[in-house]
Amino acid sequence: MSPRGxxxxxxxxxxxxxxxxxxxxxxxxPLVIVFPLSxxxxxxxxxxxxxxxxxxxxxxxxxxxxxxATLRSVKIAVSTTVLATVLGxxxxxxxxRGRYPGKALVNQxxxxxxxxxxxxxSIAAYSLFAQVKMIGDWRAIVLGHAVHAIPYVVIVVGxxxxxxxxxxxxxAMSLGAGRLRAIWRVTLPQIRPALVSAxxxxxxxxxxxxxxxxxxxxSNMTLPKKMFDNILNEIDPTIAAVSVLQVVLVSLLLVVxxxxxxxxxxxx
Amino acid sequence: MTAIAAGARSARTPWxxxxxxxxxxxxxxxxxxxxxxxxxWPVLRLLSLSVEGGSLAPYQKxxxxxxxxxxxxxxxxxxxxxxxxxxxLGYPVAYFLANARExxxxxxxxxxxxxxxxxxxxRTYAWMVLLGRNGVINRLLLETGLxxxxxxxxxxxxxxxxxxxHVLLPYMIFPLxxxxxxxxxxxxxxxxxxxxxGWQVFRRVYLPLTLPGVLAGVxxxxxxxxxFFITPALLGGGKVIMIAVxxxxxxxxxxxxxxxxxxxxxxxxxxLLVYFGLRRLFRGDLQWG
Numbered sequence: 294m295s296p297r298g299x300x301x302x303x304x305x306x307x308x309x310x311x312x313x314x315x316x317x318x319x320x321x322x323p324l325v326i327v328f329p330l331s332x333x334x335x336x337x338x339x340x341x342x343x344x345x346x347x348x349x350x351x352x353x354x355x356x357x358x359x360x361x362a363t364l365r366s367v368k369i370a371v372s373t374t375v376l377a378t379v380l381g382x383x384x385x386x387x388x389x390r391g392r393y394p395g396k397a398l399v400n401q402x403x404x405x406x407x408x409x410x411x412x413x414x415s416i417a418a419y420s421l422f423a424q425v426k427m428i429g430d431w432r433a434i435v436l437g438h439a440v441h442a443i444p445y446v447v448i449v450v451g452x453x454x455x456x457x458x459x460x461x462x463x464x465a466m467s468l469g470a471g472r473l474r475a476i477w478r479v480t481l482p483q484i485r486p487a488l489v490s491a492x493x494x495x496x497x498x499x500x501x502x503x504x505x506x507x508x509x510x511x512s513n514m515t516l517p518k519k520m521f522d523n524i525l526n527e528i529d530p531t532i533a534a535v536s537v538l539q540v541v542l543v544s545l546l547l548v549v550x551x552x553x554x555x556x557x558x559x560x561x
Numbered sequence: 562m563t564a565i566a567a568g569a570r571s572a573r574t575p576w577x578x579x580x581x582x583x584x585x586x587x588x589x590x591x592x593x594x595x596x597x598x599x600x601x602w603p604v605l606r607l608l609s610l611s612v613e614g615g616s617l618a619p620y621q622k623x624x625x626x627x628x629x630x631x632x633x634x635x636x637x638x639x640x641x642x643x644x645x646x647x648x649x650l651g652y653p654v655a656y657f658l659a660n661a662r663e664x665x666x667x668x669x670x671x672x673x674x675x676x677x678x679x680x681x682x683x684r685t686y687a688w689m690v691l692l693g694r695n696g697v698i699n700r701l702l703l704e705t706g707l708x709x710x711x712x713x714x715x716x717x718x719x720x721x722x723x724x725x726x727h728v729l730l731p732y733m734i735f736p737l738x739x740x741x742x743x744x745x746x747x748x749x750x751x752x753x754x755x756x757x758x759g760w761q762v763f764r765r766v767y768l769p770l771t772l773p774g775v776l777a778g779v780x781x782x783x784x785x786x787x788x789f790f791i792t793p794a795l796l797g798g799g800k801v802i803m804i805a806v807x808x809x810x811x812x813x814x815x816x817x818x819x820x821x822x823x824x825x826x827x828x829x830x831x832x833l834l835v836y837f838g839l840r841r842l843f844r845g846d847l848q849w850g
Contacts, residue, residue, distance in 0.1 A: 386588045
């Protein structure tokens with residue numbers, strides 16, 4: 294089963310490797326192409342670039358609209374991560390450990406935000422927050438993003454809790470710790486990899502989200518909304534520089550999560 | 562060892578006693594209230610707008626007006642195309658990932674995960690650069706003399722399909738990979754040992770064993786496709802109208818909330834039909850993650 298070429302490699306295997314190579318090329322090409330573009334010296338989308346410069350990174354840093362949007366997105370994503378991790382972890386405990394009528398229904402409700410299309414939720418939230426005059430308020434976006442992030446936290450933390458050996462917690466309790474103290478001091482540190490992964494999922498799902506932010510943000514743009522507007526109106530390579538920064542950020546986060554997290558894949 | 566065995570048995574033991582019930586309820590309540598207040602309630606309120614006037618006129622418009630029927634049909638067709646292409650691209654890749662040796666598995670998984678985690682806007686922008694009239698691909702093909710005039714790759718169905726397949730391919734690969742990793746290689750050897758040719762081993766043994774993964778992947782990709790907004794809005798150039806794009810414009814441009822609500826009900830019904838229909842058919846083999 295080694296992909297290394299061997300004499301007598303069957304034809305279907307060669308075809309398989311070629312096919313996979315093409316698919317990997319297709320998947321990576323858009324990520325790779327933004328790197329040379331972002332270092333272009335030309336204001337037009339020329340490829341290959343006529344010369345190299347850092348001017349689009351300078352343009353990004355000096356443009357307060359871009360920086361405001363970035364900071365706003367970071368603020369929203371961090372708040373979403375905290376809110377969704379706390380609520381989602383508690384819910385996961387309740388769902389895995391508790392036994393009460395209607396638990397199956399609660400489980401369904403907690404996963405439903407993944408099934409309901411984003412556009413439906415976005416306009417529903419828009420009409421709700423418009424009524425309480427919260428359009429343009431960054432906290433409204435946090436609430437909307439947390440709705441989408443909670444299911445991820447429930448899935449990842451719930452999976453860890455199902456395989457967690459509760460004997461450790463019981464041991465701590467038999468040594469005199471209360472239930473909550475045992476969870477806080479014994480259980481949570483042991484499922485830390487799942488918590489790290491859950492936080493990563495929550496952060497990225499908020500940081501990349503466009504449609505909810507588009508409806509709830511008003512004129513206060515998040516980074517994805519600013520990118521969306523720029524793509525529609527004026528394509529200049531500043532957006533390539535922003536893209537490179539995002540690809541680098543995600544790669545770094547992935548390295549961190551693969552060191553400290555678990556189950557960073559949605560299935561597996 | 563006894564402690565571990567006992568622990569394994571107790572790992573799924575629910576909390577006992579009335580205090581434990583109270584505790585479980587207290588743990589569940591905040592998130593449940595949050596989801597009821599900020600998710601379920603607004604969504605139900607929106608859906609109810611579709612019948613607010615006491616008539617079914619918005620539904621009649623959505624389901625009989627030729628223009629809108631066409632949008633619904635196009636949406637389902639695009640979702641079917643995307644699912645089929647993702648399956649064709651993803652099945653061999655998942656097989657490779659499930660059977661290759663290190664370091665190839667890790668490298669392959671990184672090549673799937675890195676795009677998966679990259680912002681959809683970054684990727685959509687990159688596709689516009691690649692596929693445009695003066696884009697990278699057309700330049701390359703023109704300069705090498707393979708084509709005489711630029712190919713229309715952007716602002717049409719081709720562009721939307723390429724962009725959507727790129728976003729959704731990982732959703733096909735992950736469930737396939739999860740199922741393929743659990744296939745017992747002994748079964749394949751047994752079939753070969755009994756004299757089945759390679760094609761028969763695949764068709765009679767491997768494909769049926771991996772079918773749950775295929776169905777999970779297709780369901781997931783189809784459901785996500787029919788609700789897609791960003792990619793058709795940016796790569797379709799206003800020519801590819803999918804139902805989510807239509808809902809957005811009804812709210813933003815025309816403030817036609819009752820019609821947007823009726824379209825939302827139709828979209829949600831399509832989604833749930835596919836989700837529960839396939840899940841029922843295959844007895845909960847679908848893996849969401």
